[in-house]
Amino acid sequence: MLTHPLMRRPIAVCLASFCLLATAAVAEEPGGLVAGSFGEQPLEMAIAPDLSAATIIGTYADASLSGMLTEGGEETVFLTLMLSGELPEPEELMLEIAFARDMGANWRGDGESLTLELSDFSVSDGIVSLSGTVTGEVKGGPFLETRPVTLSFDALLEQVN
Numbered sequence: 152m153l154t155h156p157l158m159r160r161p162i163a164v165c166l167a168s169f170c171l172l173a174t175a176a177v178a179e180e181p182g183g184l185v186a187g188s189f190g191e192q193p194l195e196m197a198i199a200p201d202l203s204a205a206t207i208i209g210t211y212a213d214a215s216l217s218g219m220l221t222e223g224g225e226e227t228v229f230l231t232l233m234l235s236g237e238l239p240e241p242e243e244l245m246l247e248i249a250f251a252r253d254m255g256a257n258w259r260g261d262g263e264s265l266t267l268e269l270s271d272f273s274v275s276d277g278i279v280s281l282s283g284t285v286t287g288e289v290k291g292g293p294f295l296e297t298r299p300v301t302l303s304f305d306a307l308l309e310q311v312n
Contacts, residue, residue: 179278183306185218185230189248189258189289190298196220196230198306205279205308210238212272214281216306227251232285232304238272246285246300258291260300265289279308 181200188194196218205214213235220228229249236242244267250256265287273280282305290297 179276179307181278181307181309183216183281183304183308185216185232185302185304185306187284187300187302189300189302194220194228194230194248194302196228198304200309203306203308204311205281206311207238207272207274207279211236212238212241214272214279214308216281216304216308230302232302234267239269241267241269244285246289246302248289248291248300256292258289258298258300260287260289265300274310277310279310281306281308 181198181203183198184195185198186195198216198218202217203215205212207213215231215233217232218230220230227250229247229251231245231247233245234241234243242262244260244262244265246260246265248258265285267283267285269281269283271280271282282303284301284303286301287299288297289300292298
């Protein structure tokens with residue numbers, strides 16, 4: 152189909168607008184990324200949108216995000232981070248890291264051994280934007296060891312009531 156030279160610019164503007172709208176729609180999908188280290192081991196995993204959600208009532212927030220690391224078609228590491236309390240500094244914090252290949256290697260930390268620094272906790276159109284960093288120590292494993300952990304997360308969570 153031939154287009155007149157004067158129509159090329161409006162068509163290009165329409166296509167560019169469509170691409171921007173499509174990008175904005177994709178950006179609002181639940182999910183995200185958790186990256187950091189557990190002891191000497193680097194961790195980077197996708198946040199599972201179907202296992203993560205947040206509730207905000209006034210200044211009180213309750214959020215849970217879960218991530219999974221998959222290698223060779225098998226889930227090998229599971230991570231769950233839960234926080235709740237008054238924003239901007241929720242009082243309750245829990246982190247659990249579990250290794251699928253070693254059932255005795257579950258690691259846990261809470262507000263006593265971990266520090267949470269939130270950089271964003273906001274709501275827009277039913278999606279909660281949550282980002283920040285957790286640092287400190289987790290305890291567990293087969294010998295109840297303590298290991299340092301540093302995790303940064305950037306998540307979009309479905310807001311639930």
